[in-house]
Structures are given as structure tokens and as C-alpha cells.
Amino acid sequence: xxxxxxxxxxxxxxxxxxxxxxxxxxxxxxxxxxxxxxxxxxxxxxxxxxxxxxxxxxxxxxxxxxxxxxxxxxxxxxxxxxxxxxxxxxxxxxxxxxxxxxxxxxxxxxxxxxxxxxxxxxxxxxxxxxxxxxxxxxxxxxxxxxxxxxxxxxxxxxxxxxxxxxxxxxxxxxxxxxxxxxxxxxxxxxxxxxxxxxxxxxxxxxxxxxxxxxxxxxxxxxxxxxxxxxxxxxxxxxxxxxxxxxxxxxxxxxxxxxxxxxxxxxxxxxxxxxxxxxxxxxxxxxxxxxxxxxxxxxxxxxxxxxxxxxxxxxxxxxxxxxxx
Ligand code: DGY
Numbered sequence: 001x002x003x004x005x006x007x008x009x010x011x012x013x014x015x016x017x018x019x020x021x022x023x024x025x026x027x028x029x030x031x032x033x034x035x036x037x038x039x040x041x042x043x044x045x046x047x048x049x050x051x052x053x054x055x056x057x058x059x060x061x062x063x064x065x066x067x068x069x070x071x072x073x074x075x076x077x078x079x080x081x082x083x084x085x086x087x088x089x090x091x092x093x094x095x096x097x098x099x100x101x102x103x104x105x106x107x108x109x110x111x112x113x114x115x116x117x118x119x120x121x122x123x124x125x126x127x128x129x130x131x132x133x134x135x136x137x138x139x140x141x142x143x144x145x146x147x148x149x150x151x152x153x154x155x156x157x158x159x160x161x162x163x164x165x166x167x168x169x170x171x172x173x174x175x176x177x178x179x180x181x182x183x184x185x186x187x188x189x190x191x192x193x194x195x196x197x198x199x200x201x202x203x204x205x206x207x208x209x210x211x212x213x214x215x216x217x218x219x220x221x222x223x224x225x226x227x228x229x230x231x232x233x234x235x236x237x238x239x240x241x242x243x244x245x246x247x248x249x250x251x252x253x254x255x256x257x258x259x260x261x262x263x264x265x266x267x268x269x270x271x272x273x274x275x276x277x278x279x280x281x282x283x284x285x286x287x288x289x290x291x292x293x294x295x296x297x298x299x300x301x302x303x304x305x306x307x308x309x310x311x312x313x314x315x316x317x318x319x320x321x322x323x324x
Contacts, residue, residue, distance in 0.1 A: 005314050008048035009038060010057045013077065018023045018301025021052075024311070038249025042066045050072070050223040052306055055080055061088035073313045075306045078293075079160075081244060082215040086324035087183070089120055094322035097309035101161055102301030107292035108163035111240045114264025115168075115208055117286035118236050120144040121247055142181075143260055145207075145236060147171050155196070155199060155222070156182060156213030156241065164240075165191050176205040203230035208238060215242035225250035240292045243269035249278040252266070254286050266292050 006026040012033035013021065021027045028034070035056055036044065041063060045051050046188060050073040053059060059074060064085055073095040074084055081098045089096045117123070121144045122144040122314055128142075136206040137139070152173040154161045160181075165175045175193040182195050196202035199222070203209070209231060213219050223237070231237075237260050239246055254260040262284040269277040271290055279285050293302060309319035 005310075006047060007011075007075075007310060008045050008052045010041065010051065010053040011077070013052075013303050015298045017307065020304070020307055024307070027134050028132050033266050036119060038063050042068075045071050050075055050310055051308070052077060053083075054078055054114055055083045056111055057083060057222060059084040059089075061085040063155050064088040064092055064094065065124050067092065067094070073097070073310060073319075075309045075313070075319075077306050080214055081323055084246065084324075085227045094324075095313055095319065095322060096240060097306070097313075098323050099302040099305040099309075100321060101304050103293040103298045104159045105162045106295045106298040108167050109290065109295075110266050110292040111160070111164040111210055111212075111238055112167050114238045114240060114286060114288065115147060115210065115236060116264075116265055117240065118262035118284070119147050119208070119289075121284070121287050131171060136186040140287070145234065147173060147208060148174065148235070150207035153202055153209045154181055154193075154209050155176065155202065156210070157193070159266055160240070161210070161212035162187070162191065164212065168208075168210075177203055178202040179234035182263055199220060200230060201239045203227055206231055208236045209236040213241055213245060215244040218223045220244045221247040223247060223251065224318040225253070228254045228260060231260065234250050235259075236261055237263040238265075239263070242265045243267045243271055243275075248289075252278045252282070260284075262286065264288075266290055272321060 008028040010030060012030055041057060046068040049070060052075050055078045071094055074089060075097045079098050079100045082098055086096050121142055125142055149172045150170040154165055154177040155177040157177040174189050176196060177193050178196045178199055222245045222253045228250055239264060255263060264286045265287040267290050279287055279311050309321050312319040
């Protein structure tokens with residue numbers, strides 16, 4: 001080992017990212033892309049100055065408490081960092097960073113796919129074609145919800161929310177949103193967006209509701225039965241943020257009653273293996289396996305951004321994307 005800091009990449013990273021990582025650091029790679037247990041994460045990171053994890057690694061307070069004193073940074077390969085207990089990291093003096101911006105376009109694309117997939121009954125349509133169940137056509141066949149000209153509601157008008165709203169404008173949708181701090185007048189005007197001070201005030205204006213807020217203790221179960229009841233009947237719910245922001249029982253009840261016509265979900269509580277079983281059964285759920293950021297360009301961008309953060313940290317500078 002030379003003088004370079006040692007970085008432990010918990011998952012197999014894109015080629016170009018690994019090439020830069022091994023060029024600039026002593027890298028501990030995971031060529032088989034195995035999902036490590038908590039014990040393995042602790043054990044392997046004992047030889048590392050920094051960890052470069054994904055959201056698949058749960059860095060809980062317990063795990064962080066067991067990390068070696070050598071670990072100085074957790075440079076996430078993700079914008080969301082709910083998988084890291086940032087308070088525990090702060091207590092250990094470990095810097096935590098994320099990768100904003102670079103995945104906004106890719107995630108907005110998936111949000112629009114989720115909206116359209118849900119609105120136009122893609123789950124049923126794909127099954128009819130693939131399973132040879134398609135026998136007929138009639139004016140009432142597979143009639144879904146048209147989104148053009150409807151109202152597109154956003155909870156969490158941050159980077160991804162804003163790009164998604166911009167794409168929704170391409171369908172002539174009127175944008176409505178709520179956000180802790182209101183957008184400046186110029187951004188609001190550019191998005192043609194109407195501000196609502198609270199979630200409760202926003203919901204009646206959402207023919208489509210798209211969730212873009214991070215998972216925090218405050219947003220856990222944010223879309224609950226009381227709030228779903230405030231949506232117009234037949235609304236579409238889209239989630240590309242985190243499963244935790246939805247109360248699954250409440251959404252499933254609304255999908256069954258028809259109060260919510262359909263949901264397009266890229267993220268789930270209990271993902272990947274332990275999602276609510278009803279989501280697998282309901283025809284009006286268009287589900288994807290957490291692929292919001294899954295494009296070559298974006299995955300490279302996420303890796304480079306994580307490395308930019310590490311470069312700053314090991315140069316004794318403040319990383320741009322420090323979250324703890
Ligand atoms: C993110 O970056 O947060 C995506 O959800 C992938 O982890």
C-alpha cells in the first residue's frame with residue numbers, strides 16, 4: 001500500500017468510475033457486486049479511510065458505532081442518504097456526502113414513465129401482450145386516464161421535483177407544488193407553478209401527485225389515509241423518492257376503492273424483497289425496481305460526484321455535497 005487514502009467501494013461501480021478510483025486511491029473493490037452484511041461492512045472498512053456506499057448498504061447507528069476510527073468519510077453513491085444515520089456519523093466525526101443534481105434528469109424521466117404507466121394502465125397492457133391474453137379491441141378496451149392538460153402536483157419541489165415539473169409542462173399540465181421554502185418568483189414563473197403553503201392545501205389540486213421529498217422522520221408515512229382523502233377522486237400517485245414517504249396500507253386501500261385510480265411506483269417500503277404483497281397483485285400499480293438513476297450517464301455522474309467529494313475531503317477542503 002502506498003500513501004494514497006484507501007477507499008472501500010461497497011458495490012461494483014461503473015467502469016469509468018472504478019478506473020478513476022484505482023488511479024487516485026488505493027481501492028477496495030467488490031468485483032462480484034455482493035451485498036455485504038453489516039459485519040462484513042465493518043470488517044472490510046477497518047482497512048479504509050473512506051467508504052463509498054450505495055443506498056443498499058444500511059449504515060445504521062449500530063454499524064457506524066462499530067466502524068474503525070480510521071474511517072473519515074462516507075461518500076455516498078446516491079442523492080438520498082436515509083440509509084446512513086447522519087447523527088451517528090457526526091458523533092464519530094465522519095463526514096457524509098451525497099450526489100445531488102447528476103441524477104435529476106434520469107429520475108424525472110422515470111417519474112414521467114411512472115405517471116404514464118399508471119395513467120394508461122401499462123401493467124395490464126404489457127401483461128395482455130406478453131401472456132397472449134389480448135383477444136379483442138373495443139371502444140371501452142383499456143381506457144385509462146389522459147394526463148394532458150391536467151394538474152401535476154409536486155411534494156418536494158427540489159432538484160428532481162423541478163425537472164419533473166418541467167417535463168410535465170410538456171404535457172400542458174398545470175404545475176402545483178408545496179415546499180418548505182417557496183421557490184423564487186422567477187423559477188415559479190418559469191415552471192408556471194402555483195404554490196400551496198401546506199400539503200393539505202395542495203392535494204385537492206392534484207390530478208397527478210408526484211412525490212419528491214427525501215425520507216426523513218418527518219416525511220415517513222407522509223401520504224397517509226387522511227391526506228389521500230384530500231386528493232380528487234381518480235388521482236394518480238407517483239413515487240420516485242423513497243417508499244417510506246407512503247403509508248402502504250392507506251394507498252392500497254385507496255387503489256382498491258378507486259379513490260386513487262392508479263399508482264406509478266419506483267420505490268417501495270421493504271424493497272427489494274419485502275414490499276407489500278398487494279403491490280404485486282394490483283393491476284392499477286405500475287411498479288419499477290428503483291431505477292430512477294439507472295442510466296449510464298447518470299451512474300457515471302454519481303460516481304464522479306462521489307469521487308469529487310472524496311478528492312475535496314482528502315485535500316483538506318470542504319466537499320461540495322456535505323450532508324453531515
Ligand atoms: C438515490 O441516489 O438516492 C437513488 O435513489 C439511488 O440510490
